Amino acid sequence: MSSRRADEGPKKRFVIIGGGPGGTACATHAARLGADVTLIERDIVGGAAHLLDCIPSKAMIATGSAMSAMRAASEMGLATVDVKLDFEALRHRIKHIEGRLEDSVTSLLESQRVRLIEGTGRLVGSHEVEATHADGTIETIEGDIIVLAAGSRPRVPEWAQVDGQRVLTTRHAYPPPQLPEHLIVIGSGVTGVEFVHMFNSFGSDVTLIVSRQQVLPDKDPEVAAVLEQSFLDRGVRLFMGARAESIEVGDQAVKVSCNDGRIAEGSHVLLAIGSIPNSDNLNLEAAGVESEWGYVSIDHNCRSSVSHIYAAGDLSGKLPLSSVASTQGRKIAEHAMGLHASPHRHIDYDKAASAIFTDPEIADVGVAEADAFAEGRKIRVTKVPFSVSAKALINNDSRGFVKIVSDPATGVVMGGSIVGRHAAELISVLALAVSAGLTVQDLVESLFVHPALAEVLGEAAE
Numbered sequence: 171m172s173s174r175r176a177d178e179g180p181k182k183r184f185v186i187i188g189g190g191p192g193g194t195a196c197a198t199h200a201a202r203l204g205a206d207v208t209l210i211e212r213d214i215v216g217g218a219a220h221l222l223d224c225i226p227s228k229a230m231i232a233t234g235s236a237m238s239a240m241r242a243a244s245e246m247g248l249a250t251v252d253v254k255l256d257f258e259a260l261r262h263r264i265k266h267i268e269g270r271l272e273d274s275v276t277s278l279l280e281s282q283r284v285r286l287i288e289g290t291g292r293l294v295g296s297h298e299v300e301a302t303h304a305d306g307t308i309e310t311i312e313g314d315i316i317v318l319a320a321g322s323r324p325r326v327p328e329w330a331q332v333d334g335q336r337v338l339t340t341r342h343a344y345p346p347p348q349l350p351e352h353l354i355v356i357g358s359g360v361t362g363v364e365f366v367h368m369f370n371s372f373g374s375d376v377t378l379i380v381s382r383q384q385v386l387p388d389k390d391p392e393v394a395a396v397l398e399q400s401f402l403d404r405g406v407r408l409f410m411g412a413r414a415e416s417i418e419v420g421d422q423a424v425k426v427s428c429n430d431g432r433i434a435e436g437s438h439v440l441l442a443i444g445s446i447p448n449s450d451n452l453n454l455e456a457a458g459v460e461s462e463w464g465y466v467s468i469d470h471n472c473r474s475s476v477s478h479i480y481a482a483g484d485l486s487g488k489l490p491l492s493s494v495a496s497t498q499g500r501k502i503a504e505h506a507m508g509l510h511a512s513p514h515r516h517i518d519y520d521k522a523a524s525a526i527f528t529d530p531e532i533a534d535v536g537v538a539e540a541d542a543f544a545e546g547r548k549i550r551v552t553k554v555p556f557s558v559s560a561k562a563l564i565n566n567d568s569r570g571f572v573k574i575v576s577d578p579a580t581g582v583v584m585g586g587s588i589v590g591r592h593a594a595e596l597i598s599v600l601a602l603a604v605s606a607g608l609t610v611q612d613l614v615e616s617l618f619v620h621p622a623l624a625e626v627l628g629e630a631a632e
């Protein structure tokens with residue numbers, strides 16, 4: 171990216187509300203392009219992504235994976251190891267990671283001379299943002315460009331009383347007050363299954379309440395089946411087709427009653443049933459910014475119904491991914507600075523890669539086989555299991571497969587799914603193929619490392 175600066179005239183003033191990946195990416199990029207940037211963050215720079223969502227969850231999953239690997243030591247020619255979680259050490263590790271990330275984002279913002287306000291922001295006019303500083307002082311800041319990047323928070327249904335002790339949302343789980351003896355997870359989307367995997371690895375008993383007949387209901391059924399089997403093999407109890415309706419907290423136990431009469435009993439409950447946007451305190455009406463279900467409506471340039479007000483990240487109601495939030499942030503900076511507006515530079519959300527950090531990992535990008543089938547689109551699907559891979563054998567883990575969806579006429583890679591070890595890394599190859607319009611032949615002709623799991627990508631492209 172060029173570091174072209176707006177040398178003529180007064181600097182464009184950006185005011186950004188929210189310092190998560192969407193807000194900070196926009197701030198640093200706009201400052202680099204010559205804007206005068208103020209960023210208002212009420213909590214921690216780096217946002218929920220660093221403090222409450224992606225990073226701590228992945229850090230805990232990494233600890234759980236290390237425990238699982240040690241439990242399987244004898245299969246790798248090692249003496250059996252006695253694995254025990256040190257909860258305090260884990261807490262310390264997570265704090266350390268959060269601190270490091272916060273410091274690095276803060277110093278990046280400082281190095282770009284972004285003015286950082288610790289406080290809460292809200293719109294008070296179409297060009298004015300009111301910032302209430304942490305010490306209570308109030309300041310009105312004028313912006314030529316305003317960016318709303320306030321993120322989202324976990325959804326709590328009216329029948330659940332969250333106490334942060336026994337009834338938790340994802341925000342209380344890094345780590346929770348104690349290691350649950352038996353955790354009941356309500357919700358089997360991406361977040362729910364990651365928590366099942368995490369706490370099962372730590373040694374907790376886990377029950378998962380799945381409202382449909384498939385965990386990960388939005389994913390390819392073949393992909394979901396591998397995870398479902400892995401959960402069953404690990405002793406996770408699955409309540410399939412059950413909708414949680416109430417939670418009863420007793421002295422020693424919690425009970426979750428479901429609509430089909432079943433009751434799950436455990437020591438703790440974790441709600442993972444989606445999120446809601448943090449737009450209620452932004453005073454969108456003051457500037458006439460339109461929203462739907464609380465999500466700011468945006469166009470392909472992330473511009474709201476008011477042309478100089480943009481929205482990035484979860485608040486925009488697009489894909490709730492950190493990677494998408496930061497890409498939107500960068501695109502907003504470029505668009506608002508007039509760098510380019512040609513169509514090919516718009517974000518294509520359909521080409522965003524995503525991953526689920528379970529064991530095995532799951533990742534996908536682009537067109538899914540089941541969706542293409544449902545839409546009657548002509549596709550070619552090829553699938554190769556990791557059991558053919560020498561590296562999988564070396565790793566003592568041959569679970570899963572690579573599936574590639576391509577255009578039968580041109581061979582262009584349209585999408586793919588990977589289930590297996592390092593799927594979240596391997597999917598990048600398919601993501602690049604999808605976004606660059608590469609063909610299966612391009613993959614076949616790539617000289618992959620041997621032995622490497624990536625070789626299976628070449629084989630699946632054949």
Ligand SMILES: Cc1cc2nc3c(=O)[nH]c(=O)nc-3n(C[C@H](O)[C@H](O)[C@H](O)COP(=O)(O)OP(=O)(O)OC[C@H]3O[C@@H](n4cnc5c(N)ncnc54)[C@H](O)[C@@H]3O)c2cc1C
Nearest residue numbers: 188190192212217218219223224291321483484490491492
């Ligand atoms: C458990 C979990 C795991 C996840 N794991 C992943 C993952 O592995 N990979 C991935 O890509 N995504 C993951 N996500 C999604 C990811 O965390 C979000 O998509 C991402 O954080 C969105 O970034 P954002 O900038 O929109 O908002 P956020 O990161 O939510 O940041 C918004 C910021 O705005 C601040 N704020 C809100 N209102 C105001 C206000 N009025 N004034 C000032 N500040 C305000 C908040 O304090 C917050 O810091 C996960 C989500 C969850 C819940």
